[in-house]
Amino acid sequence: MNKKSENISGWQRFMKSMTKANEIGKEEDVMLDHDYDGIRELDNVLPPWWKAGFYITVVIAVFYYIMVLGFSKYNQYDELKDELADAKKEVETYKSEHPELFSVDNITAFTDADNIAKGKALFTSKTCFACHSADLGGGIGPNLTDNHWILGGGIKNIFHTISKGGRPGKGMVAWEASITKIERQQLASYVISMQGTTPAAPKASQGDIIWPEN
Numbered sequence: 092m093n094k095k096s097e098n099i100s101g102w103q104r105f106m107k108s109m110t111k112a113n114e115i116g117k118e119e120d121v122m123l124d125h126d127y128d129g130i131r132e133l134d135n136v137l138p139p140w141w142k143a144g145f146y147i148t149v150v151i152a153v154f155y156y157i158m159v160l161g162f163s164k165y166n167q168y169d170e171l172k173d174e175l176a177d178a179k180k181e182v183e184t185y186k187s188e189h190p191e192l193f194s195v196d197n198i199t200a201f202t203d204a205d206n207i208a209k210g211k212a213l214f215t216s217k218t219c220f221a222c223h224s225a226d227l228g229g230g231i232g233p234n235l236t237d238n239h240w241i242l243g244g245g246i247k248n249i250f251h252t253i254s255k256g257g258r259p260g261k262g263m264v265a266w267e268a269s270i271t272k273i274e275r276q277q278l279a280s281y282v283i284s285m286q287g288t289t290p291a292a293p294k295a296s297q298g299d300i301i302w303p304e305n
């Protein structure tokens with residue numbers, strides 16, 4: 092019986108060629124002769140579709156080994172290096188586009204009530220008041236309301252002092268590790284907003300820098 096005379100559709104023929112399944116009723120041809128308590132075994136071939144899948148995985152494995160595991164530009168390590176280099180470039184670009192976020196050279200003082208209020212709250216929560224007193228009149232630390240400065244007045248100097256601390260051994264630590272940049276900016280702005288106020292018990296002026304000069 093040739094295939095045409097079987098009168099089956101192309102799809103059925105395809106399925107048949109992919110499975111090579113034995114036709115029901117012809118099992119006797121592939122029946123193995125052993126018998127386990129009545130259970131018998133057919134010696135069917137591995138279905139071609141399954142074998143094709145297996146061969147494809149073998150080919151992919153070879154391709155993967157050559158292309159990905161070190162013999163080409165798809166090397167994972169180089170790829171990682173490239174990605175890191177690209178990311179670094181992106182960071183640089185971002186930094187150059189937003190210098191105000193990364194450099195303190197052009198830092199400015201906040202003047203709006205909201206940020207000043209936040210600075211005031213931080214002055215308490217970050218324990219600044221313990222050394223400078225709640226009204227900034229000074230104690231262990233200098234008076235922050237007068238125009239005499241040990242380390243320099245103005246937003247840049249004050250921000251710098253809060254970030255990096257005072258002179259060694261004086262007690263004013265560097266706060267940049269524990270207070271965020273924006274919070275240090277709010278603190279510095281609050282200190283500036285308190286310039287010229289009159290504390291209850293002002294500490295005598297310290298520092299030779301008069302700021303602003305007048």
Ligand code: HEC
Binds near residue numbers: 232252
């Ligand atoms: C442990 C005590 C202490 C604490 C807490 C402290 N300071 Fe100071 N602060 C000092 C001392 C002491 C100096 C003087 C440093 C020097 O002489 O170099 C100083 C200096 C300063 C100055 C510069 C004053 C000047 O004349 O140049 C500023 C501004 C300042 N502190 C702000 C703050 C802020 C804001 C906080 C809270 C985040 C704070 N300090 C917490 C002790 C303290």
